[in-house]
Structures are given as C-alpha cells and as structure tokens.
Amino acid sequence: MKFEEIKDRAAKAKQDGQEIIVVLGLGFVGTAVVANLARTLTPGGKRMFFCVGLDRDDAAGREKVGRLDVGRSPTYANDPSLETVISAAAKEPRNAVGTTDPRVIGLADVVISCINLDLVREPGQTDVLDCPTAGYAAAMRMVGEHMQPGTLVTIESTLPLGCSDRVLYPALCEGQKKRGVDVVKDPPMLAYCYERVMPGPDYLDSVNNFWRAFAGIDQRSSERAEAFLAKYVNTKQFPLWRHKTIRAAEMGKLLENSYRATNIAFIEEWAKLAERVGVDLFDVVRSIRLRKGTHDNMMLPGLGVGGYCLTKDALLAAFGAQKLLGVEAELPFSRRAILTNEKMPLRAVESVEKHFKGALRGKRAALIGVTYRPGVADTRSSPSEIVAREFVKRGATVVAYDPLVELWEEFPEIPMAKDCASALDQADIVVVCLPDAHYKNYLPELVKQKLARGAIVVDAWSLITDAIGKHCAEHGIELVVYGRGDVPKSTPAPATAAARG
C-alpha cells in the first residue's frame, strides 16, 4: 500500500485508540507477529493494533507485502487460523497492511524487527564462522533515521551474543543522531524480546499463548517492552520473564536452542551402540521417558536436525563472544552437537552405499518427508536435503514425497511425487526421513507392496513395523533402522534390484 494511504489509515487508527506497530521482515517470524497483533482485541472487543508489515524492496519482499495487502499470508504455515486472521485484517476497517516504504517507521509507536541474520560457515567444522551483522546494523540505522523519539524498538531475531549493545543499539543511535535527535538527552528505547514461534499447526498460538522472555537496553526500555508484551501475550497463563540484562536475554535464546540441539545429538551415539549390540533404542528411551520431570524429554533417534535455528544458534553464541565481546567461547558440547547432527543424515547414505557396494548410479531413491519436522512446511536446512544431495552426487535418481511440499525450493530439480505410493514406484532405495502422521500408518504396507528383492529401506524413525520388517528379511529387502539393532537381517540380495512396481 502507498505511504500516503497508510499514513491516513494510521492517523484514523490512532484516533480510534490503536497503537501503530511496524513489523520489519515478513518471514516466518514476522508473519506470525503481524497476525498475532492484528487479532489482538481490547477488553471492549476493539482491535488493539494497526500493523504495518515492512519488507525489503526486492522481488521477494514486494511479493510478501503484496500478499499481506490482499489479505493473504506472506509466508506459508499450516496453521488454519493464519489465513483467517490475515484475511480478516485486510477487510475494512483494515488493521494490517504491507509496504516496502521505510517512511512508515515514522508513524510507529513500536517497531518489531524480525529480519534474518545468517551464520556463514563451511559444513563439517565450527571454527571458522562469520555472521555478517553489517546488514542488520544498516537496518537499525534506517529505523533510527525514520523513527520518532519515544518509539520502542524490539528485536525478535536471534542474535549473536553482544549484538544488541555492541552493534544494534549504536546503529539505532547513529540513525537518530542523523535525524537530529540528541541521544544523550533522549536515548532511543531498544529491547530484545526473542521469539519462540514454532512453525506448524500452533504457529500463531506459539507467539502469544506461550512463555516470553525479554530485556531492555536500560530500565526504561525494559519497562516499555514489558508493558507492550503484556498487551498481547496471555500473561495470566504465561507470565513474562524479564532478564537482568539484554545480553542475558540474547544468551537465553541461544542456550535454549543449543540445549535442544545437544539433546538431539546426545542420543546419536546411543543409537549407534544399540544398532551394534542388538538393542531397540526406541523401546529403551520410551521406558526411560516415563520418569517425568528428569528424563521425559530424552530424544528418540532420528535422521538429524534441520530448520533455520538449531543448526546455527550455538555458533552464534561462539561467534558473538569471540568477535563482538573478545572472549573465547569453547563450548565443546554445543559445537560437537552441531557437527554430530550434521553428520546424522550421512549415515543413511553410508548404509545405502554399503548395500550397493558403492554403485548407486542409476538407482532410484525415494525420500519420504523433506521438511525438518512433521506437520511443518519449512524445508530450510532439512536433513533430507543432505541425503538427497549425496544421492544425486553419486548418480542416483531421487524422487521425494512430503504431504506439505509441492515444490522443494532448496532442491527444485527433485520431483515431488503426488503421493507416497507413486514415490515408491520402482524404488531401489527408500529413506524414511520423517515420522509424519499423514503416512506413518500406511507406509509400512506400501514398502511391502512396492519393494522388490535387493532394495533397501533406511528408516530413521522406526516406522516400519516388526511384521513388515520380517517380510523384508524374508524377501531379500534390507531394512536399516536408526537406533535398532534388533531388526532381522535380510537374505543375501542379488546384484541388481528389480522393483516390482
């Protein structure tokens, strides 16, 4: 929407008692934030906020703001309430609009930054890291140049340690100075309110019906941020957590994700041991999980870790400590966890290579599940991508199926089958990459129907039932299950797999 129209609408919204919120970056996080604010009502049932989604003036950014303007979600998430909320917010009198014009920042009571900040590194190592913060600093300078004094800026992106006070706040101040503001007398307000949004069916609720933690750069910013969050977070059920410093809040987000990544990596060594000593680790972990309170979040084996966050966040701590704060951060567990998680999908490839004695050229591989989590449409950094790339490198033909993905954006050359059965047609190799409820009950039977002697199934989630495992063993189909050493061995396979179709 054009700036002049947004200005008029914002003025009317203001008269109506609404706060004007500019959300910077309409990706997975920004979209959830806009939708949440747009659906927030005052106790009297009126809309509390007028939201402006601001993205970059490039093709992708223009598409996102254009979608918001016509009442469609800028980002896909399979939460049915998302489209309903965004479409309602686009109906008159609308309270969510999109733009690429940064002048809207001058209309804002609060600016919420949800832009991405990527970690750059070569896979297989965690020593040479880069996180180019200059782009984020430029965005904060731009916010500072446009915003009125008295505006609160909150950051929801995940940041390297030290980034708020060493990089972003100085940039915000620079912008304000350029605007002629005396930042000593009137310092800008900045708070870090990290985001825990979970893509999936509870996408929207994971923003406001969930625990939120935050801290300001100073007391005034903390108080303002607390008052703002309390307007839309369900604080009765999920009281806010105010950290002592903004750096503590940065660490909170990084530690939380590193803990999760380490937890996932930890089980991998036990999965490998279980496979070698004939034990079913799924059964073992499920029994241990009954010890509520201390052991109930022990992870099950799996193909690996994906998504945008768990694959980088521990390293943002290491990078920030070293480059922004001048402190060496060894973090051996956390670094090791990232490397372990990265290698996990390669075990599937190794099993297949061993089975075919390295001759994968011309073999047909079916990957079942290509996102990083069941019920989530996000394919960024998914372990399936690692498997697919390795198969393609070795000359195999790869086809994939995922109920939530029609086009695999990171790997568009891979055809997406319309259903599980057609993915398995003529397959020599099947990798069960995700335990999705859509197919987990019928996939084992399809394996029985579709695969022929000589084929191999790598099941990272123990979806293949014992009965089908027995069938595979009796019919010369090799079954490898991550974390299971009790799977019956198949009878020796002839050199070539002849799929039954």
Ligand SMILES: NC(=O)c1ccc[n+]([C@@H]2O[C@H](COP(=O)([O-])OP(=O)(O)OC[C@H]3O[C@@H](n4cnc5c(N)ncnc54)[C@H](O)[C@@H]3O)[C@@H](O)[C@H]2O)c1
């Ligand atoms: N994806 C998640 O589930 C999740 C959860 C919690 C936290 N986070 C963190 O939140 C941040 C954003 O993640 P995301 O998944 O939404 O990323 P994303 O890549 O989906 O979205 C980022 C958006 O910001 C826009 N953008 C970038 N620079 C901009 C600029 N200068 N001005 C305006 N717009 C700009 C991009 O065009 C894009 O639309 C990251 O730091 C991430 O680690 C993500």
